[in-house]
Amino acid sequence: MxxxxxxxxxxxxxxxxxxxxxxxxxxxxxxxxxxxxxxxxxxxxxxxxxxxxxxxxxxxxxxxxxxxxxxxxxxxxxxxxxxxxxxxxxxxxxxxxxxxxxxxxxVCMALGEHRHGAGRGAQFLLGMVVSTGIGGGLVLDGAPYDGRTGNAGHVGHMVVDPAGELCVCGGTGCVETVASGPRMTRWAQQQGWVGADAKELAAAAAAGDAIALAAFRRGTTALAAVIASTAAVCDLDLVVIGGGVAKAGEVLFAPLRTVLARYAGLSFIRGLRIVPAELGSDAGLVGAAALALHRE
Missing domain, CATH: 3.30.420.40 (ATPase, nucleotide binding domain)
Structure with missing residues (x-):
């Protein structure tokens, strides 16, 4: 079919x-x-x-x-x-x-990774896209979770700094204002870094640039707070992260796992796995197809 x-x-x-x-x-x-x-x-x-x-x-x-x-x-x-x-x-x-x-x-990205990507076998999964913005979706008990209106999983707009910057959503201090590619880049530039975008920022961090590394530590601290909070609510067993910023590899994932271990005070959050997405830019298409098949 x-x-x-x-x-x-x-x-x-x-x-x-x-x-x-x-x-x-x-x-x-x-x-x-x-x-x-x-x-x-x-x-x-x-x-x-x-x-x-x-x-x-x-x-x-x-x-x-x-x-x-x-x-x-x-x-x-x-x-x-x-x-x-x-x-x-x-x-x-x-x-x-x-x-x-x-x-x-x-939710389509999360479902695509759950059925055909890095999330195969997980029953309680958070899928995240860390790129120009930060998006997310949930698969709970093996099924896509829409919520009341279809917008469940918008983790990019969880507040991590109530006194923080204004977000495009109209809120204040969302994780997207700290950990998205453009916002990490802008913060680094404000500290004196001279690169142009998140791809260059990741390369600089991989090469050991102190400001670039600090930008990723700041961003991953915010991401870890969101992941720990979501895991506490939804009892997750896996987090799959894709998007342009995730292509930085261990520059992103290593500090993220380290900070999450500090935030994971509850026993059922400890050991939560965080893995890179496998489907790349096709995750939405694969997940949309899986959604149609699931509903059929």
């Missing part, structure tokens, strides 16, 4: 036909238009047409940046201003004639 999967984000929209084993049969991608809602929809429709022309599908799964509204099948991505309460489920169903399932991109 093949599924058509869509992954909708502020930078790109991707479509793929995915088989039951999580393999991408055909994949296409285009930049996300920002000029109008219909322009963004036309790109989405074109991608759907290209994917289905390459291989048939019997259902559709959609992973979208949030917030999402599962009750009405709509999306309002903060990074796609032209799509506010856009009825994506109805539009895709009308175009394809197929059953459609919608999920947040964080």
């Amino acid at each position: 093949n599924v058509l999967a869509l992954d909708i984000g502020g930078t790109k929209i991707a479509a793929a036909v995915v088989d039951e084993d999580g393999a991408l049969v055909h994949r296409v991608q285009l930049p996300t238009p920002k000029q109008s809602a219909e322009a963004a929809w036309q790109v989405t429709a074109d991608l759907i047409g290209q994917a289905l022309a390459a291989a048939p599908a019997s259902a559709v799964g959609i992973a979208s940046a949030g917030p999402v509204a599962l009750d009405i099948g709509a999306i309002s991505p903060v990074n796609i201003a032209v799509w506010q309460d856009f009825p994506i489920v109805d539009r895709v169903a009308e175009l394809t004639g197929l059953p459609v399932r919608l999920g947040g991109d964080g």
Whole structure:
């Protein structure tokens, strides 16, 4: 059984036909238009047409940046201003004639890694994307957890510093303001580091630059606080982390595990495993397909 999967984000929209084993049969991608809602929809429709022309599908799964509204099948991505309460489920169903399932991109990433990536075998999993922003999703008792509205797992907006900086979400002191790639880079630049972006920051940290290492320690301290808090609430057995910043490897994971060990006071949090994601940028597509199959 093949599924058509869509992954909708502020930078790109991707479509793929995915088989039951999580393999991408055909994949296409285009930049996300920002000029109008219909322009963004036309790109989405074109991608759907290209994917289905390459291989048939019997259902559709959609992973979208949030917030999402599962009750009405709509999306309002903060990074796609032209799509506010856009009825994506109805539009895709009308175009394809197929059953459609919608999920947040964080829960789809977590589900993709749970079924076909680094999270195979885990029953209580937190998936995190640490990149330009910080996203997340939960798989609890082996099933994707949507929450009341479909937005459960937004761990990037857990507060780690009540007196901290303003976040794009409108809150203050979210972990995204401390540990996202751009915010770590900006903090390092304020301390005198002269690099340009998070990729350079990671390379500098790997080479032993003191400011770059301090930026990663600061960021991973905030991430560890969020992971420990989420583990205390959800009794996790695994955390899978992907995204551009996670490509830094042990520059990120080594201090993160060290700090988490200090925060893990409760016995059931000690020993919580943190591993790199395996599916890369395709995790949302694979998870969207798994979501459609799970709901079917």
